[in-house]
Amino acid sequence: MKFGVLVFPGSNCDRDVVLVTRDLLKQPTRMVWHQETDISDLDVVIIPGGFSYGDYLRCGAISRFSPAMQATIAHAEQGKLVLGICNGFQVLTESGLLPGALVRNRDLHFICDRVPVCVERTDLPWTQAYQPGQVITLPIAHGEGCYYADPDTLNQLQAHQQILFRYCTPSGEVGAEANPNGSVENIAGICNRQGNVVGMMPHPERASDPTLGYTDGLLLFQGLLNSLTLQGVTA
Amino acid sequence: MHVGIVTQTYQAKIYVTLRPSVLDPAGTAVQTGFKQLGYDNVGPTRIGKYVELTVTADDEAAASQQIDRMCDQLLANPVIENYRFDLQVVPTAGAAK
Numbered sequence: 001m002k003f004g005v006l007v008f009p010g011s012n013c014d015r016d017v018v019l020v021t022r023d024l025l026k027q028p029t030r031m032v033w034h035q036e037t038d039i040s041d042l043d044v045v046i047i048p049g050g051f052s053y054g055d056y057l058r059c060g061a062i063s064r065f066s067p068a069m070q071a072t073i074a075h076a077e078q079g080k081l082v083l084g085i086c087n088g089f090q091v092l093t094e095s096g097l098l099p100g101a102l103v104r105n106r107d108l109h110f111i112c113d114r115v116p117v118c119v120e121r122t123d124l125p126w127t128q129a130y131q132p133g134q135v136i137t138l139p140i141a142h143g144e145g146c147y148y149a150d151p152d153t154l155n156q157l158q159a160h161q162q163i164l165f166r167y168c169t170p171s172g173e174v175g176a177e178a179n180p181n182g183s184v185e186n187i188a189g190i191c192n193r194q195g196n197v198v199g200m201m202p203h204p205e206r207a208s209d210p211t212l213g214y215t216d217g218l219l220l221f222q223g224l225l226n227s228l229t230l231q232g233v234t235a
Numbered sequence: 236m237h238v239g240i241v242t243q244t245y246q247a248k249i250y251v252t253l254r255p256s257v258l259d260p261a262g263t264a265v266q267t268g269f270k271q272l273g274y275d276n277v278g279p280t281r282i283g284k285y286v287e288l289t290v291t292a293d294d295e296a297a298a299s300q301q302i303d304r305m306c307d308q309l310l311a312n313p314v315i316e317n318y319r320f321d322l323q324v325v326p327t328a329g330a331a332k
Contacts, residue, residue, distance in 0.1 A: 057284075057309070057310070058312055061309060061312065062309075065309070093314070094312065099314075100314060101312055101314040101315045103253075103257060103258065103315055104260055104261060105260070106258065106260055107260065108260050108261065108264060146258070148257055148258075148314070148315060149314075150256065150314075182258060182260075
């Protein structure tokens with residue numbers, strides 16, 4: 001299975017992702033410069049965290065129009081897998097691949113922390129290695145991570161089970177006290193209706209290498225690899 | 236005298252504001268700042284963006300249509316923001332009255 005990691009001017013979590021897919025998962029991985037147009041060799045595209053194009057205007061607003069993103073949109077429309085982490089989630093909402101938007105955190109802080117996150121759905125390649133309702137710990141690091149969607153969009157997200165991760169208490173209760181940034185419905189990560197495009201504010205790639213102390217994020221990448229191997233996608 | 240197609244330069248002043256339903260913590264912080272300065276009569280404060288740019292176009296309608304599209308595509312995110320703009324003709328050097 002071949003991974004591609006988009007690199008914009010200002011991306012800063014690209015190498016962390018490559019370390020997971022190439023070094024920990026032992027999968028062929030290449031970095032995709034934002035000017036590239038042909039990504040037809042890739043099975044999975046990952047849009048990493050950082051500050052693409054300086055986050056000027058709005059987070060993800062300018063990267064949306066890059067050649068590599070145009071190719072990624074086409075990749076997603078073919079039903080292939082796309083994961084956006086943090087700034088990557090912002091890019092996905094700006095580009096319309098995922099509904100809603102990410103706005104400034106409720107309390108104005110840039111938050112750098114580890115938070116408990118509840119896994120809401122486990123029948124997708126992305127989350128199939130987790131148990132339903134499992135509480136995992138993932139790092140977050142963002143200033144504009146407050147997920148916003150209007151009530152109609154929220155109803156749609158709920159009706160089609162598109163909410164994958166919610167901020168919760170360590171015991172798994174989803175409520176205002178467990179919401180770090182003001183996201184509606186404590187939303188930390190969602191998918192599109194087909195389930196092939198996922199965006200999340202927490203950083204699974206920073207919770208994958210055992211050297212760093214915790215590995216709850218690695219299950220996301222391993223689950224993905226397992227499900228694609230079962231489907232016969234090989235490198 | 237009118238010779239060929241005359242294009243005109245227009246300046247656009249564009250205002251991008253958060254939709255009323257979207258939380259604006261920065262605006263709320265500024266409002267609190269006013270309160271600390273002693274201005275107790277300041278209501279809800281919202282912070283937006285202001286953009287100035289020029290375009291050349293055949294006429295005002297064409298310029299307006301293009302700016303509208305540009306706002307929709309890039310300058311504002313319609314999920315969370317509204318926009319409005321004013322257009323003004325930029326006088327060109329040597330333009331005959």
